[in-house]
Amino acid sequence: xxxxxxxxxxxxxxxxxxxxxxxxxxxxxxxxxxxxxxxxxxxxxxxxxxxxxxxxxxxxxxxxxxxxxxxxxxxxxxxxxxxxxxxxxxxxxxxxxxxxxxxxxxxxxxxxxxxxxxxxxxxxxxxxxxxxxxxxxxxxxxxxxxxxxxxxxxxxxxxxxxxxxxxxxxxxxxxxxxxxxxxxxxxxxxxxxxxxxxxxxxxxxxxxxxxxxxxxxxxxxxxxxxxxxxxxxxxxxxx
Amino acid sequence: xxxxxxxxxxxxxxxxxxxxxxxxxxxxxxxxxxxxxxxxxxxxxxxxxxxxxxxxxxxxxxxxxxxxxxxxxxxxxxxxxxxxxxxxxxxxxxxxxxxxxxxxx
Numbered sequence: 001x002x003x004x005x006x007x008x009x010x011x012x013x014x015x016x017x018x019x020x021x022x023x024x025x026x027x028x029x030x031x032x033x034x035x036x037x038x039x040x041x042x043x044x045x046x047x048x049x050x051x052x053x054x055x056x057x058x059x060x061x062x063x064x065x066x067x068x069x070x071x072x073x074x075x076x077x078x079x080x081x082x083x084x085x086x087x088x089x090x091x092x093x094x095x096x097x098x099x100x101x102x103x104x105x106x107x108x109x110x111x112x113x114x115x116x117x118x119x120x121x122x123x124x125x126x127x128x129x130x131x132x133x134x135x136x137x138x139x140x141x142x143x144x145x146x147x148x149x150x151x152x153x154x155x156x157x158x159x160x161x162x163x164x165x166x167x168x169x170x171x172x173x174x175x176x177x178x179x180x181x182x183x184x185x186x187x188x189x190x191x192x193x194x195x196x197x198x199x200x201x202x203x204x205x206x207x208x209x210x211x212x213x214x215x216x217x218x219x220x221x222x223x224x225x226x227x228x229x230x231x232x233x234x235x236x237x238x239x
Numbered sequence: 240x241x242x243x244x245x246x247x248x249x250x251x252x253x254x255x256x257x258x259x260x261x262x263x264x265x266x267x268x269x270x271x272x273x274x275x276x277x278x279x280x281x282x283x284x285x286x287x288x289x290x291x292x293x294x295x296x297x298x299x300x301x302x303x304x305x306x307x308x309x310x311x312x313x314x315x316x317x318x319x320x321x322x323x324x325x326x327x328x329x330x331x332x333x334x335x336x337x338x339x340x341x342x343x344x
């Protein structure tokens with residue numbers, strides 16, 4: 001089995017790679033310290049298995065999984081000991097390892113992955129529904145792994161550019177979509193949304209406060225570029 | 240409280256000395272930067288980023304076999320995410336002990 005390792009910690013990558021070196025039929029073909037680099041790699045290469053850290057800054061393991069159209073088998077890794085239930089909501093996930101990973105437990109995970117790889121075809125998302133893509137006055141449909149998910153404009157807080165992807169933060173959940181800020185900006189009503197920085201579009205009705213060159217939305221502090229600050233100030237109902 | 244030790248690292252290395260040494264080298268390299276980041280975010284009162292730093296440090300705490308300290312760190316991380324970090328003094332003791340141990344490796 002070809003595998004890749006995605007983890008922002010060098011120590012964690014080292015442990016998994018060393019365990020792979022000791023395991024027959026498992027070859028590490030690449031290692032990544034962030035998910036974005038791994039996505040670029042996977043756009044051009046196929047792998048059988050991914051060892052994926054759940055908790056990485058900016059782009060989590062779950063964000064990463066949502067970007068994959070036909071995900072290979074995935075073994076999740078985490079320092080947390082209480083993620084297991086959420087982890088198995090994803091069909092592609094075959095096991096969950098708590099860091100630091102000991103070799104016997106690692107071997108069990110590999111065995112599970114081998115069984116899945118040998119017995120099944122690539123995973124197809126069975127939850128796809130033939131739902132027409134449309135933009136209404138209040139909603140936006142985003143395509144996540146061939147599923148059209150409806151987002152109400154009022155639920156969207158922030159949209160952040162992440163390389164070839166955008167991260168849409170809503171009041172309930174975050175979504176990673178293969179798109180650009182420019183494309184999504186065209187779909188959003190000006191009465192609610194404004195680009196305040198080259199990497200951020202915000203729902204300015206969700207601003208909690210503005211301080212110097214940043215705005216606070218929910219728990220996120222978003223920078224305002226100098227050129228966009230006057231535009232934002234014009235949109236606000238200032239006393 | 241279990242003192243930091245190399246028992247778990249030896250167990251993970253499974254008798255491969257080069258692997259054991261590689262893990263120790265990485266810990267010695269990563270830990271100072273992680274502690275510096277933690278201190279920086281703490282001083283900025285940035286709860287979210289401080290929680291991220293604690294999350295990373297949990298792996299070091301765990302691999303150096305500090306089981307009770309791991310529970311404290313996990314609780315502290317949750318407190319930070321809830322913006323009510325009451326375990327900061329207890330966590331400081333843990334990282335001081337961790338840092339002193341790693342410096343001697």
